[in-house]
Amino acid sequence: MKADAALATTPAVRRDSPHAEPAAATRPVKARVERLSFWYGSKQALFDITMPIHERCVTALIGPSGCGKSTFLRCFNRMHDLYPNNRYAGHIWLEPEGIDIISPKTDPMVPRLRIGMVFQKPNPFPKSIYENVAAGLRIRGVRNRAILDEQVEKSLRRAALWDEVKDRLHASAFDLSGGQQQRLCIARALAPEPEVLLLDEPTSALDPIATAHIEELVDELRESYTIVIVTHNMQQAARVSQFTGFFHLGKLIEFGETEQIFTTPRESMTQDYITGRFG
Amino acid sequence: MHPSPDPLPRIRAARRRDLLFATAALVVLFIASLVLFGLILDLVVRGAPHLDADFFTNYPSRRPSRAGILPAWVGTTLVMLVVAVLAIPLGVGAGIYLEEYARRNWLNDVIEINITNLAGVPSIIYGLLALGLFVHGVGLGESILTAGLTLALLILPIIVVATREALRALPREMREGAFALGADRWQTVALFLLPAARPGILTGIIVGLSRAIGETAPVITIGALTFIAFLPPPPITAEFPWISFDWLWSPFTVLPIQMFNWTSRPQPAFHELAAAAGVVLLVMTLAMNALAIYVRYRARRLLG
Ligand SMILES: Nc1ncnc2c1ncn2[C@@H]1O[C@H](COP(=O)(O)OP(=O)(O)O)[C@@H](O)[C@H]1O
Ligand SMILES: [Mg+2]
Numbered sequence: 001m002k003a004d005a006a007l008a009t010t011p012a013v014r015r016d017s018p019h020a021e022p023a024a025a026t027r028p029v030k031a032r033v034e035r036l037s038f039w040y041g042s043k044q045a046l047f048d049i050t051m052p053i054h055e056r057c058v059t060a061l062i063g064p065s066g067c068g069k070s071t072f073l074r075c076f077n078r079m080h081d082l083y084p085n086n087r088y089a090g091h092i093w094l095e096p097e098g099i100d101i102i103s104p105k106t107d108p109m110v111p112r113l114r115i116g117m118v119f120q121k122p123n124p125f126p127k128s129i130y131e132n133v134a135a136g137l138r139i140r141g142v143r144n145r146a147i148l149d150e151q152v153e154k155s156l157r158r159a160a161l162w163d164e165v166k167d168r169l170h171a172s173a174f175d176l177s178g179g180q181q182q183r184l185c186i187a188r189a190l191a192p193e194p195e196v197l198l199l200d201e202p203t204s205a206l207d208p209i210a211t212a213h214i215e216e217l218v219d220e221l222r223e224s225y226t227i228v229i230v231t232h233n234m235q236q237a238a239r240v241s242q243f244t245g246f247f248h249l250g251k252l253i254e255f256g257e258t259e260q261i262f263t264t265p266r267e268s269m270t271q272d273y274i275t276g277r278f279g
Numbered sequence: 280m281h282p283s284p285d286p287l288p289r290i291r292a293a294r295r296r297d298l299l300f301a302t303a304a305l306v307v308l309f310i311a312s313l314v315l316f317g318l319i320l321d322l323v324v325r326g327a328p329h330l331d332a333d334f335f336t337n338y339p340s341r342r343p344s345r346a347g348i349l350p351a352w353v354g355t356t357l358v359m360l361v362v363a364v365l366a367i368p369l370g371v372g373a374g375i376y377l378e379e380y381a382r383r384n385w386l387n388d389v390i391e392i393n394i395t396n397l398a399g400v401p402s403i404i405y406g407l408l409a410l411g412l413f414v415h416g417v418g419l420g421e422s423i424l425t426a427g428l429t430l431a432l433l434i435l436p437i438i439v440v441a442t443r444e445a446l447r448a449l450p451r452e453m454r455e456g457a458f459a460l461g462a463d464r465w466q467t468v469a470l471f472l473l474p475a476a477r478p479g480i481l482t483g484i485i486v487g488l489s490r491a492i493g494e495t496a497p498v499i500t501i502g503a504l505t506f507i508a509f510l511p512p513p514p515i516t517a518e519f520p521w522i523s524f525d526w527l528w529s530p531f532t533v534l535p536i537q538m539f540n541w542t543s544r545p546q547p548a549f550h551e552l553a554a555a556a557g558v559v560l561l562v563m564t565l566a567m568n569a570l571a572i573y574v575r576y577r578a579r580r581l582l583g
Contacts, residue, residue: 077459084383113461123452126475136460138470185456192461 029095030055030196030226031076036090036102038071038080045071048090049252051245053196055095058218058227060237060258063247064278069230070120072247073198076101076228077115078108094195113140116189117198121205122181124173124188129156129165132173132184136192151191159187160217179210186217190225197221199229203236215240234274238262246270319561326555334555338508339537343548348556350507351537354423355492355563357511357526358533361427362434362491367484370435374442374480379468398436405433406500414501421502423511424527429497434487441483445476478575485571489564495535505540507532534560 031053038046045068053059061069071080078101080086092101094111101111116136124132133152134142142148152169156162161183165176173184182202189197199218203211218227218240231237237244237258244261246254246269254261254270265271272278337347373394381387409429419425449472457467473480499505511529515521534556541553 079455079459082455082458108458109461109463112459117459119452119456119459121452123450123456125453125456125471135457135470139457139460139462139466188460 027054027057029053031095031101032091032093034091034093036072036075036088036092038068038075038089039087040071041085045250046075047249047251051252051255053226053228054243055226056222056224057243058222058229058241059243059245060241061228061230061245061247062232062234062237062273063253064273065232067247068250069247070200071250073117073200073228073230076196076198077112077117078102079117081108113192114194115196115198116192116194118182118185118189118200118202120201122178122185124176124181124184127173128170129173129176129184130169133187133191135188140192152187155187155191156184158190158217158221159183160213161187177210179206179213182206182210182214183217186214190221194225196226196228199227201230201232204232211236234262246273248273322554322557322561325551326553326558329552329555330558334552335559339506339540343546343552346541346549346552348534348537348559350510351532351534351556352559352563353510354503354507354531355533355560357423358426358430358498358531359488359492361423361527362430363488365427365431366434366438366487366491369431370438370484370487371442371480373435374439374446375468375473377439378443378446379464379472394436394439398440401496402433402494403496403500405429406497408432409497409501420528421504421530422528423531425501426498426503426531426533427527429501430491430494433494433497434491437487437490438480438483441486442476442480445479445483446472448479449475481571481575485567488567492564492567493535493560495539498533498536499539503536504530504532505536534563 029052033049033051033053036046036049037044049072061072063069074080075088075092080088088102090102093099094101094114099110100106125135127135130152131138133155134148137148137151142151153162153166156165161180164180165171165184168175173181176184182205186199186202203214206214215236218229221227222242229237229240241258244256244258245252246261246265246267248269254265254267256266261270262274265274333345334347335352336349337345338349339351340346377387377391377394381390406429409425409432413419413425413428414421419428453471453475454467457471462470507530511526511531512523514523514526516523538553538556538560541549541556544550
């Protein structure tokens with residue numbers, strides 16, 4: 001909590017613009033979504049979506065609640081496979097190999113082992129802080145204590161949580177505050193060093209200070225990770241992302257560089273949404 | 280603003296209703312505990328004088344002063360050992376399978392309906408089934424193994440249902456979190472779900488074992504002896520391989536049968552012995568519960 005309080009003095013809005021980077025669109029593509037549709041049983045939730053996910057960039061997904069942002073995000077790690085009667089169509093090509101993530105021929109474990117996810121509600125396991133971060137490594141068969149220790153510390157540092165928990169790594173994860181739990185979940189997702197990080201409204205359950213913390217973190221993580229973040233908060237999208245996709249009723253209405261989406265949207269619906277006329 | 284009606288009468292009525300319900304519940308609980316406490320007290324008062332070392336080391340006898348429960352408590356312990364070894368892994372395993380692995384199809388629906396209904400079948404039916412199947416059919420005889428199998432079968436549904444419910448009660452975020460990290464199904468179950476579901480599963484196991492330890496009807500049906508003057512062969516032997524499973528095939532008796540036998544005698548002294556055996560049975564059951572509470576407590580401490 002001490003570090004949280006210290007952060008209260010830093011403004012939530014970043015000073016340097018993330019859009020200043022030249023020619024972000026020429027960045028290599030980490031994943032290519034091609035004509036993706038998705039059905040919950042007979043109810044179609046996504047319609048023919050095509051968009052790139054640029055490598056080492058933050059891609060924000062915005063849109064009114066219920067427009068399919070979470071549904072879209074959960075296609076990347078095949079979360080929908082956990083429930084019966086869900087159906088995908090189209091492709092999500094994971095580069096550089098060009099594996100089709102949602103092909104029935106691709107084992108869902110393949111994307112899950114390469115793509116990490118942080119959920120809307122912090123969901124630490126009922127284990128110690130240490131074991132939460134080590135979980136992904138244990139799943140991958142890492143037993144060596146030294147490697148585990150090192151990776152746990154590294155991940156907690158990257159998630160800006162190390163200083164707050166280093167003296168109580170073996171305490172229950174449930175002893176942490178909501179913001180700390182969410183950073184723990186980020187550390188847990190980072191520990192196996194995924195290529196892509198999916199964040200589904202990671203700050204919606206958090207207070208403004210914890211939110212600022214996580215936003216700063218996302219901005220730092222983009223140096224090494226490809227990040228897709230769902231947010232219903234447009235300021236957040238503007239602050240942390242380089243690319244933005246605007247969803248409405250399961251369709252991708254507009255995709256482009258964040259700067260362009262927020263200053264000169266091509267679609268009137270995007271314009272209406274970002275100016276708060278609906279949503 | 281409309282003038283809102285005075286909310287106080289409504290609040291008062293609500294308070295009265297709560298009070299009424301709480302009082303009624305308390306009274307019922309009090310009466311129930313009083314009856315239970317009275318029964319236990321009666322048992323202890325009548326049985327306590329007989330609870331000496333001889334009582335545990337003597338065989339049954341025609342003379343009440345020399346009669347003991349040695350074969351009965353040994354029999355109960357061994358039968359419960361068989362029950363635990365069979366019913367816990369099978370029941371927990373079946374619960375995991377049905378909850379985490381089985382897809383919805385007619386076969387699994389049939390299994391599910393059967394298991395739920397099995398929990399309601401009178402225990403004597405299990406005895407009859409076991410008599411036909413284990414004693415005569417498979418030829419296991421009137422043995423500890425047969426008793427263990429029968430009682431394991433009897434409590435299997437309890438453990439299966441408890442396991443399923445404990446797993447189902449876990450938040451789906453936990454399952455999703457594990458899968459999203461790249462865990463396969465088995466890792467998800469073994470590393471994350473089972474540890475979190477342990478308290479609930481343990482409760483089911485103890486409820487089941489407590490039921491089994493007190494069962495009389497099915498054990499009589501499969502032919503447990505009501506009078507026995509020998510012990511099963513010891514599980515540990517003097518020569519290689521030092522472990523023997525001959526006891527599994529031995530005839531046996533168990534505490535409830537010993538009690539049943541004594542209460543059906545005319546002499547009052549035997550009734551007191553039955554009370555003493557009842558105390559032993561109660562203590563064994565309570566010990567199992569205490570163990571479960573302890574393990575549950577340790578499991579919960581980490582959950583914060
Ligand atoms: N498990 C489900 N079964 C059926 N429909 C669902 C399910 N989950 C979400 N939906 C529906 O799919 C649409 C998109 O939902 P979601 O992706 O959660 O939206 P968002 O994350 O943008 O708020 C909504 O209409 C929602 O009601
Ligand atoms: Mg959502």
